Amino acid sequence: MKNSSNAVTIRDVAQLAGVSPATVSKVLNGTSYVSAETRDRVQAAIDKLNFRPNTIARSLKKSRTLTIGLVTDDLEGVFTMSMMRGVEEVASAQGFSVFLCNSYGQMAREKAHLEVLMAKQVEGIILLSGYRVRERGAPALPLGEIPVVYLYQYTHDIHAPCILPDDVGGARLAVQQLVTAGRRRIGFINGPPKYEATHHRHQGYQEALVAAGLAYDPALVRTGKWHEQSGYQLTHDLMQLPEPPDALFCASDSLAVGALDALHELGRDVPDDVALVGFDNRHFAQYQRPPLTTIKLPLVEMGRLAGQLLLSAILEGKSDHSLHRIPCELIQRQSCGIEHPHNEEQARVRQ
Amino acid sequence: MKNSSNAVTIRDVAQLAGVSPATVSKVLNGTSYVSAETRDRVQAAIDKLNFRPNTIARSLKKSRTLTIGLVTDDLEGVFTMSMMRGVEEVASAQGFSVFLCNSYGQMAREKAHLEVLMAKQVEGIILLSGYRVRERGAPALPLGEIPVVYLYQYTHDIHAPCILPDDVGGARLAVQQLVTAGRRRIGFINGPPKYEATHHRHQGYQEALVAAGLAYDPALVRTGKWHEQSGYQLTHDLMQLPEPPDALFCASDSLAVGALDALHELGRDVPDDVALVGFDNRHFAQYQRPPLTTIKLPLVEMGRLAGQLLLSAILEGKSDHSLHRIPCELIQRQSCGIEHPHNEEQARVRQ
DNA sequence: TTGAAAGCGATACCAC
DNA sequence: GTGGTATCGCTTTCAA
Numbered sequence: 001m002k003n004s005s006n007a008v009t010i011r012d013v014a015q016l017a018g019v020s021p022a023t024v025s026k027v028l029n030g031t032s033y034v035s036a037e038t039r040d041r042v043q044a045a046i047d048k049l050n051f052r053p054n055t056i057a058r059s060l061k062k063s064r065t066l067t068i069g070l071v072t073d074d075l076e077g078v079f080t081m082s083m084m085r086g087v088e089e090v091a092s093a094q095g096f097s098v099f100l101c102n103s104y105g106q107m108a109r110e111k112a113h114l115e116v117l118m119a120k121q122v123e124g125i126i127l128l129s130g131y132r133v134r135e136r137g138a139p140a141l142p143l144g145e146i147p148v149v150y151l152y153q154y155t156h157d158i159h160a161p162c163i164l165p166d167d168v169g170g171a172r173l174a175v176q177q178l179v180t181a182g183r184r185r186i187g188f189i190n191g192p193p194k195y196e197a198t199h200h201r202h203q204g205y206q207e208a209l210v211a212a213g214l215a216y217d218p219a220l221v222r223t224g225k226w227h228e229q230s231g232y233q234l235t236h237d238l239m240q241l242p243e244p245p246d247a248l249f250c251a252s253d254s255l256a257v258g259a260l261d262a263l264h265e266l267g268r269d270v271p272d273d274v275a276l277v278g279f280d281n282r283h284f285a286q287y288q289r290p291p292l293t294t295i296k297l298p299l300v301e302m303g304r305l306a307g308q309l310l311l312s313a314i315l316e317g318k319s320d321h322s323l324h325r326i327p328c329e330l331i332q333r334q335s336c337g338i339e340h341p342h343n344e345e346q347a348r349v350r351q
Numbered sequence: 352m353k354n355s356s357n358a359v360t361i362r363d364v365a366q367l368a369g370v371s372p373a374t375v376s377k378v379l380n381g382t383s384y385v386s387a388e389t390r391d392r393v394q395a396a397i398d399k400l401n402f403r404p405n406t407i408a409r410s411l412k413k414s415r416t417l418t419i420g421l422v423t424d425d426l427e428g429v430f431t432m433s434m435m436r437g438v439e440e441v442a443s444a445q446g447f448s449v450f451l452c453n454s455y456g457q458m459a460r461e462k463a464h465l466e467v468l469m470a471k472q473v474e475g476i477i478l479l480s481g482y483r484v485r486e487r488g489a490p491a492l493p494l495g496e497i498p499v500v501y502l503y504q505y506t507h508d509i510h511a512p513c514i515l516p517d518d519v520g521g522a523r524l525a526v527q528q529l530v531t532a533g534r535r536r537i538g539f540i541n542g543p544p545k546y547e548a549t550h551h552r553h554q555g556y557q558e559a560l561v562a563a564g565l566a567y568d569p570a571l572v573r574t575g576k577w578h579e580q581s582g583y584q585l586t587h588d589l590m591q592l593p594e595p596p597d598a599l600f601c602a603s604d605s606l607a608v609g610a611l612d613a614l615h616e617l618g619r620d621v622p623d624d625v626a627l628v629g630f631d632n633r634h635f636a637q638y639q640r641p642p643l644t645t646i647k648l649p650l651v652e653m654g655r656l657a658g659q660l661l662l663s664a665i666l667e668g669k670s671d672h673s674l675h676r677i678p679c680e681l682i683q684r685q686s687c688g689i690e691h692p693h694n695e696e697q698a699r700v701r702q
Numbered sequence: 703t704t705g706a707a708a709g710c711g712a713t714a715c716c717a718c
Numbered sequence: 719g720t721g722g723t724a725t726c727g728c729t730t731t732c733a734a
Contacts, residue, residue, distance in 0.1 A: 032703085060710050060728080100451040257635075284605065284608075360712085372712075412711080412726050
């Protein structure tokens with residue numbers, strides 16, 4: 001059975017151009033001198049037949065698929081797409097394309113996908129988590145010699161680079177901003193302890209307080225889920241304190257939205273009574289009332305680095321198994337109580 | 352250069368098992384009788400060497416890649432992932448795998464991706480939009496004979512099946528629910544007119560009113576963007592009417608969240624003063640105060656149908672270029688003012 | 703400067 | 719039942 005979508009092969013081109021397949025291959029790959037004249041004749045034949053070289057055959061011969069696999073566990077896909085964008089950017093610049101699979105968090109599916117990816121001879125694999133950062137085990141399938149990068153998650157089980165946001169620095173940025181806004185009692189609404197990000201953001205919170213000469217008061221810290229409801233409840237909780245906070249740092253934008261809701265209900269003005277900073281820079285943050293100041297996760301940058309590390313492992317055999325922390329960025333909006341954002345030189349955390 | 356990740360070939364297996372490559376191929380594909388004894392010996396060799404057949408070589412020989420391409424334009428990825436899940440479900444059941452690419456809405460990227468997909472000899476392509484339904488033109492690249500399905504968008508430019516949610520029916524469901532809750536002045540907050548979904552949801556709104564014997568009053572209808580801010584403003588707008596609505600149907604959950612915000616601000620109880628129904632069943636809907644009744648987009652089902660249509664085109668040559676509308680589902684929560692959701696038999700709209 | 707021919711790894715036809 | 723062998727489409731020495 002002929003390939004229906006593109007039956008024209010290098011032989012057809014060769015025949016039409018009156019040369020051998022070898023010559024056609026040479027003009028295709030620029031791999032050997034071909035006289036300008038024959039080159040033109042071949043090119044004309046290629047154009048006329050609308051010939052597209054069969055990647056499958058080429059891959060088989062060259063043992064190069066120019067393909068990398070991306071396995072995510074992200075049900076919603078919110079974070080995945082941004083990171084994939086970064087990966088694709090550097091991959092396509094090198095002629096590689098990216099194969100995305102979703103394990104939906106199930107190891108069995110991850111294994112099945114890795115199986116397929118290996119069978120399809122991808123040249124490298126990025127294991128990506130769309131969840132908030134946490135540690136994970138080895139790949140569901142032994143990957144042999146093939147380069148692997150962990151993106152938005154980390155592992156101690158295998159030697160592979162891990163790429164993470166600098167959550168500590170991000171949290172520090174957030175709290176610094178609230179300090180700059182003149183706040184002194186800064187509450188912290190955090191996510192579930194089982195996420196690494198939770199601990200790092202807590203650490204950044206503490207560090208920034210200390211750096212500002214403020215006392216760390218555990219009474220101002222609450223832990224819950226990541227979602228709106230949790231933010232709502234914990235804010236009510238904090239605001240009932242004898243000395244309620246004059247600012248709130250929320251470890252996710254969803255939490256911050258819940259907090260906003262509670263503060264509105266309590267009749268507290270944001271940012272005048274209580275300033276607010278979120279985390280993640282989700283799409284909806286800009287549409288809150290007031291628009292939410294938040295910490296942007298460097299998702300695209302993380303994806304880029306993942307792509308770079310993977311490609312340099314594939315192309316140059318460079319191995320790396322260090323932990324990379326990418327700086328977060330403050331997105332200045334109105335909820336934090338600072339009037340004139342110095343957009344030109346937006347604060348950034350370094351390493 | 353040998354393939355580093357999996358240097359073991361069918362010949363190695365054959366040698367170890369003391370048979371010919373042809374025999375190994377037969378046990379691999381179950382394509383001819385092989386005695387139980389040799390079959391076991393071969394299997395043992397396969398296991399021992401951890402042999403995985405090279406898909407590339409197989410594809411070349413069989414002109415079958417068992418791969419389909421999915422090209423989305425969805426920046427956020429929220430809807431894409433759910434639809435892809437449905438596609439993958441039916442694809443993997445038939446041994447196919449799915450290659451996801453993102454054009455980020457740029458035709459140039461779409462073209463580049465289609466180019467790669469064609470070169471990789473995918474057997475079919477799904478053009479998916481993560482945006483809300485609207486018409487689109489032909490693929491950025493002529494796809495020749497290869498089967499195509501439009502998912503969550505439609506086209507009149509080429510002969511291909513289109514799969515869409517039944518927005519009219521979904522809207523009808525929403526309004527019916529509000530009618531059932533005893534509401535008589537039902538406002539409608541809609542999205543931008545450039546989306547097809549906007550018109551269909553408007554139509555469903557009207558139909559349900561008429562069916563309930565209620566007058567359609569254009570004064571109760573507002574059009575804006577899809578986001579929270581728009582919902583907030585338009586709700587304020589509607590509530591200033593001399594006779595404000597006692598219920599609001601919002602064409603997206605984001606709009607509904609903005610509406611909720613405005614209603615809280617106005618001191619109107621939801622659902623007692625104003626009942627509320629959203630659309631999309633976004634993740635955050637369940638965490639609103641009160642939890643948001645909404646219309647679930649049948650994303651996974653849409654993906655499944657897309658997969659089925661594509662596979663039957665690939666496998667059985669069945670061609671189809673009809674428009675498929677998949678029923679939406681009412682997700683009963685507290686914002687609509689009906690106390691005891693009859694979960695057992697949740698309302699569904701048909702065709 | 704061009705071409706003949708071997709081979710990438712697997713499949714499948716046709717003998718035995 | 720099992721095995722030799724041509725072949726899928728392309729690349730790549732090596733000779734001419």
